[in-house]
Amino acid sequence: MAKLPDHVGIDFGTHSVKAVELSGISTNKPTLVNLGSQVTPKGVINSEDIADQKKLADVLKRLYDASAIKNRQVVMALPEFSVFTRFFELPGVKKEELKEAVYYEAKQYIPLPLNEVQLDYVPIGFNTEKNAPRVLVVAAAKKVVNIYVNIAAQAGLDLLSIETESVAMGRAMYKSTGKNTLVMLDFGANSTDMSIISEGYLVFSQSIAIGSDSLTQAVVNKFNLDTQRAEEFKRNYGLVDNVLEGKILSVLTPIIESILVEVRRGVEFFKSRTLSIAPTDYVLSGDGALLPGLKEYVAKSLNANVMIAMPWNNIIIDKRFEDIAMKGAPSYSVAIGLALKDE
Numbered sequence: 001m002a003k004l005p006d007h008v009g010i011d012f013g014t015h016s017v018k019a020v021e022l023s024g025i026s027t028n029k030p031t032l033v034n035l036g037s038q039v040t041p042k043g044v045i046n047s048e049d050i051a052d053q054k055k056l057a058d059v060l061k062r063l064y065d066a067s068a069i070k071n072r073q074v075v076m077a078l079p080e081f082s083v084f085t086r087f088f089e090l091p092g093v094k095k096e097e098l099k100e101a102v103y104y105e106a107k108q109y110i111p112l113p114l115n116e117v118q119l120d121y122v123p124i125g126f127n128t129e130k131n132a133p134r135v136l137v138v139a140a141a142k143k144v145v146n147i148y149v150n151i152a153a154q155a156g157l158d159l160l161s162i163e164t165e166s167v168a169m170g171r172a173m174y175k176s177t178g179k180n181t182l183v184m185l186d187f188g189a190n191s192t193d194m195s196i197i198s199e200g201y202l203v204f205s206q207s208i209a210i211g212s213d214s215l216t217q218a219v220v221n222k223f224n225l226d227t228q229r230a231e232e233f234k235r236n237y238g239l240v241d242n243v244l245e246g247k248i249l250s251v252l253t254p255i256i257e258s259i260l261v262e263v264r265r266g267v268e269f270f271k272s273r274t275l276s277i278a279p280t281d282y283v284l285s286g287d288g289a290l291l292p293g294l295k296e297y298v299a300k301s302l303n304a305n306v307m308i309a310m311p312w313n314n315i316i317i318d319k320r321f322e323d324i325a326m327k328g329a330p331s332y333s334v335a336i337g338l339a340l341k342d343e
């Protein structure tokens with residue numbers, strides 16, 4: 001595959017749009033050239049409405065202006081909740097039959113006609129016991145892909161490539177942790193995305209439709225606070241048990257647990273599909289990962305090694321960017337992964 005030039009990675013979140021530009025992406029130590037974020041207007045993500053797409057293009061223009069980003073070549077991510085990612089093993093299928101077998105298999109799982117879907121697959125090894133090639137299938141509705149093509153065009157940007165958030169995240173986590181087997185949990189505003197990287201390959205991903213805004217909403221409902229106040233309580237106290245008599249903790253715990261139920265299910269699915277053991281390392285990203293006590297809570301509940309993502313590891317950061325890059329470091333993970341894509 002052709003090498004990609006240095007470019008800007010753009011992550012469209014429901015809460016904020018984040019951009020990261022790196023140089024020297026094929027080297028061991030890329031350099032941060034620029035970064036920035038802007039708040040996302042409500043209800044515009046993944047909208048097919050032209051007016052909403054224009055709003056997102058305007059966000060990009062503001063982002064470019066505010067951060068004085070010059071490079072107009074970009075790579076974008078499709079939100080995880082709009083893609084289908086599935087790991088398949090295809091017993092007895094020969095190499096030359098692979099493509100047809102993948103389509104046949106995918107047809108049974110993807111809820112859209114295949115001609116409306118952009119489908120890619122990556123071979124990821126072979127199960128010798130079952131004589132089965134393994135593939136990861138990634139599919140997205142063409143109409144969703146088109147939304148991002150339109151937004152880039154409206155903003156006057158040159159879209160080099162589109163991938164999924166989990167693929168970008170996997171790249172960022174591998175480069176920053178050096179670990180090639182781990183579970184990634186991205187705590188976003190509207191959803192929590194889970195992916196499993198096994199021996200360097202993305203083998204599982206799912207979007208859990210409960211995000212960090214649900215935590216704020218629960219505090220609003222329970223204590224009859226306005227959203228801003230509830231957000232402060234959430235960010236200040238989180239899952240710490242010895243403040244406010246554990247009142248915030250007891251409101252947030254059931255929601256975190258309902259996310260972790262899905263995480264456990266995801267791990268069981270992965271184990272049954274791949275006959276592998278469950279990964280023991282977890283990395284938490286997204287702004288929601290900043291919730292006080294979350295890391296300790298997840299570690300205890302899942303009996304795992306848990307770390308907060310530090311996607312800036314192994315990236316050279318000039319003094320003038322240090323503050324913004326380090327404040328809420330895990331939130332730039334997807335944008336960094338996109339910026340690191342080099343082929």
Ligand SMILES: Nc1ncnc2c1ncn2[C@@H]1O[C@H](COP(=O)(O)OP(=O)(O)OP(=O)(O)O)[C@@H](O)[C@H]1O
Nearest residue numbers: 013014015016188189190191212213286287288290
């Ligand atoms: N310090 C903090 N502690 C706890 N939660 C926080 C903190 N800062 C931000 N959040 C929460 O993180 C969420 C936003 O995270 P993020 O910016 O990663 O989302 P996004 O990428 O825009 O959304 P999504 O990935 O769901 O599309 C919000 O729910 C916000 O309340």
Ligand SMILES: [Mg+2]
Nearest residue numbers: 013014188286
């Ligand atoms: Mg996000």
